[in-house]
Amino acid sequence: MVKGKVCIVTGGGRGIGRTIVETLAVNGAEEVYALDVSDDALQGLPDNATGAVVNVTDPSGIAEFVQDVIRRHRRIDVLVNNAGITRDAVINKMDDEQWDQVIAVNLKGVFNMARAIGPEMMEHGSGSIINISSVVGLDGNMGQTNYAATKAGVVAMAKTWAKEFARKGAAVRANAVAPGFINTPMLETVPEKVIEGIRAKTPLKRLGEPQEIANLVLFLASDLSSFITGQVIRCDGGLVV
Numbered sequence: 001m002v003k004g005k006v007c008i009v010t011g012g013g014r015g016i017g018r019t020i021v022e023t024l025a026v027n028g029a030e031e032v033y034a035l036d037v038s039d040d041a042l043q044g045l046p047d048n049a050t051g052a053v054v055n056v057t058d059p060s061g062i063a064e065f066v067q068d069v070i071r072r073h074r075r076i077d078v079l080v081n082n083a084g085i086t087r088d089a090v091i092n093k094m095d096d097e098q099w100d101q102v103i104a105v106n107l108k109g110v111f112n113m114a115r116a117i118g119p120e121m122m123e124h125g126s127g128s129i130i131n132i133s134s135v136v137g138l139d140g141n142m143g144q145t146n147y148a149a150t151k152a153g154v155v156a157m158a159k160t161w162a163k164e165f166a167r168k169g170a171a172v173r174a175n176a177v178a179p180g181f182i183n184t185p186m187l188e189t190v191p192e193k194v195i196e197g198i199r200a201k202t203p204l205k206r207l208g209e210p211q212e213i214a215n216l217v218l219f220l221a222s223d224l225s226s227f228i229t230g231q232v233i234r235c236d237g238g239l240v241v
């Protein structure tokens, strides 16, 4: 489905990002670059995937990495902005550091990546950018003022880039995916009582699996979604219907 495409996935070392890397690789990508903050997370990738230690908060590291990929492949076809962190607290207990860290990775990190790669896609004439948002960015969530703000922000950025990067006839698309609660290490900090409540509220009565998010990303990365841009698509088992 993504035969011959050059793909970049941030936060590709574990969780949803890792599954996205493997899914793009097994579906014919020419090369999938998995970016993460440490080498440890990037072991055991498929043959047509390459790990790179790149922190999305580091614009000069990103620029160097992007130039290297362009030198090698002459283009980047798919960018998945997946790296994300949580630093939860109700607003009166949220300190500046918690706010700043989440903004730096989840919002400015996504900006950093698209600023480096969007223009390359435009020049090449095609590309697909997929921002991993969250239902929390659409509906809000107790204790996640910082996270919710970033996840709403990446939806707005995708809509903006759908307009900006498609100028001059370039077939560059940008969309956002809003997962519900997905079974990954990120949920380890969420109390079991809260998880139980989410299961009970979800019509499908379970959490999602990383593969179910990766399947949607695969569709948006592929030409099967060639007329879809500027959209946010939920994948949440019907959590809010």
Ligand SMILES: NC(=O)c1ccc[n+]([C@@H]2O[C@H](COP(=O)([O-])OP(=O)(O)OC[C@H]3O[C@@H](n4cnc5c(N)ncnc54)[C@H](O)[C@@H]3O)[C@@H](O)[C@H]2O)c1
Pocket: 010, 011, 012, 013, 014, 015, 016, 017, 035, 036, 037, 038, 041, 054, 055, 056, 057, 081, 082, 083, 084, 085, 105, 109, 132, 133, 134, 135, 178, 179, 180, 181, 182, 183, 184, 185, 186, 187
């Ligand atoms: N798990 C869920 O329930 C859920 C729900 C909705 C949205 N999401 C979003 O999906 C994405 C992936 O979540 P996950 O559950 O797989 O998380 P995770 O914590 O399991 O994995 C995140 C990965 O991102 C990497 N990362 C963190 N900061 C980085 C940085 N500065 N630069 C590069 N890489 C960095 C981590 O090292 C890790 O490998 C996140 O954006 C998250 O907000 C997750």
